Amino acid sequence: MGGxxxxxxxxFDVQGFLVRxxxxxxxxxxxxxxxxxxxxxxxxxDSIQSQRFSGHLASSPAxxxxxxxxxxxxxxxxxxxxxxxxxxxxxxxxTVGTSGLGLHGGATPFDPAQFYVVNDGRISSGLVAVQxxxxxxxxxxxxxxxxxxxxxxxxxxxxxPPPSLAVEVPLAAGDVVxxxxxxxxxxxxxxxxxxxxxxxxxxxxxxxxWGKDEKLPAELAPLLSERQRLxxxxxxxxxxxxxx
Numbered sequence: 572m573g574g575x576x577x578x579x580x581x582x583f584d585v586q587g588f589l590v591r592x593x594x595x596x597x598x599x600x601x602x603x604x605x606x607x608x609x610x611x612x613x614x615x616x617d618s619i620q621s622q623r624f625s626g627h628l629a630s631s632p633a634x635x636x637x638x639x640x641x642x643x644x645x646x647x648x649x650x651x652x653x654x655x656x657x658x659x660x661x662x663x664x665x666t667v668g669t670s671g672l673g674l675h676g677g678a679t680p681f682d683p684a685q686f687y688v689v690n691d692g693r694i695s696s697g698l699v700a701v702q703x704x705x706x707x708x709x710x711x712x713x714x715x716x717x718x719x720x721x722x723x724x725x726x727x728x729x730x731x732p733p734p735s736l737a738v739e740v741p742l743a744a745g746d747v748v749x750x751x752x753x754x755x756x757x758x759x760x761x762x763x764x765x766x767x768x769x770x771x772x773x774x775x776x777x778x779x780x781w782g783k784d785e786k787l788p789a790e791l792a793p794l795l796s797e798r799q800r801l802x803x804x805x806x807x808x809x810x811x812x813x814x815x
Contacts, residue, residue: 574645584694587687587722588740588750594642595703595745599633604705606631607768612664621669621758625661629791637772638799639814643701643747647774650696650751653813654777657802658698663758665767671713671758674737677721677728678753684781687722687753698752698773698781704742705768712763715740715748721755728755752781780806 572591575583583589595603610630615622628634638657648655678687686697708714716737721728732755739759740748750756752773761767775781787795787803795803801814 572642572645574649579646580694583749584689586719587754588717588719588748588756589646590740590742590746590748591642592743592746594640594747597745599636600705600745602631602633603637603703603770604768606633607662607664607705615664615666615669621672622664622666623661624664625659626788627662628660629788629794632794634770635791635794635799637701637703637770638795638802643749646749647699647701648815650694650699650749651774652695652776653815654811655774655802655814656777656780656804656806658773658775658780659782660770660772662770663767665714665758665761667761667763667766669761669767671716671760674716674718674728674732674755674757676752677718677755678724679727682753684775684779685752687751695776696751696753697779698775700750700752701772701774702748702750703770703772704744704746704748705770706744706763706765708740708742708767709763710739710741712741712767713739713759713761714742714763714767714769715756716759717750717754717756719754722751722753724755774802775806777804777811778806778808 718736
């Protein structure tokens with residue numbers, strides 16, 4: 572699909588997030604759901620909380636393919652720079668009735684690992700989230716929500732923000748939503764007719780790390796292309812190789 576179009580760049584700058592529809596083929600969605608099934612995740616310890624899992628990348632080529640998927644990778648490079656790295660990756664499963672994650676993030680106070688700035692017509696983001704929907708998230712089902720435009724807010728997120736500010740972002744299986752972590756965002760309680768399944772890959776500029784350094788597991792290394800291996804480089808600046 573290539574990088575941001577002029578219209579998409581404007582929308583991302585205004586909203587702080589962007590949805591690309593049908594980013595995955597039906598075959599890719601099927602393969603990813605099969606890969607999640609194969610993980611045989613244990614039941615969530617607490618049915619009220621979302622079930623988060625990680626350490627799964629080496630278990631399926633379907634997970635590996637999302638690292639630099641052509642539907643979004645050029646966008647991530649534009650937002651994080653050509654020496655970007657994978658900061659961390661995980662998946663979420665929510666059973667019906669699971670509560671969500673409260674609103675968090677925002678442009679103020681400034682976070683050096685989760686910033687959003689525009690200089691000379693170029694967007695720079697300290698941490699970009701790419702969230703792949705593996706099932707339908709219909710209007711009213713819950714799931715990803717955000718406060719559009721809050722990545723440019725001049726005031727910090729109130730302890731009790733007005734609920735009306737948070738906007739639900741419906742997605743179909745195969746859609747992807749990209750957002751800057753400077754955006755106020757969260758998860759609404761899941762009310763869908765099936766379990767919610769989503770995969771998140773989060774990228775940062777090559778000099779930055781928000782989470783603990785994402786090490787390259789030995790079992791994953793043989794499955795990666797040269798470009799994908801570069802995404803697992805630790806954060807540094809000098810002589811860093813670009814991914815493109």
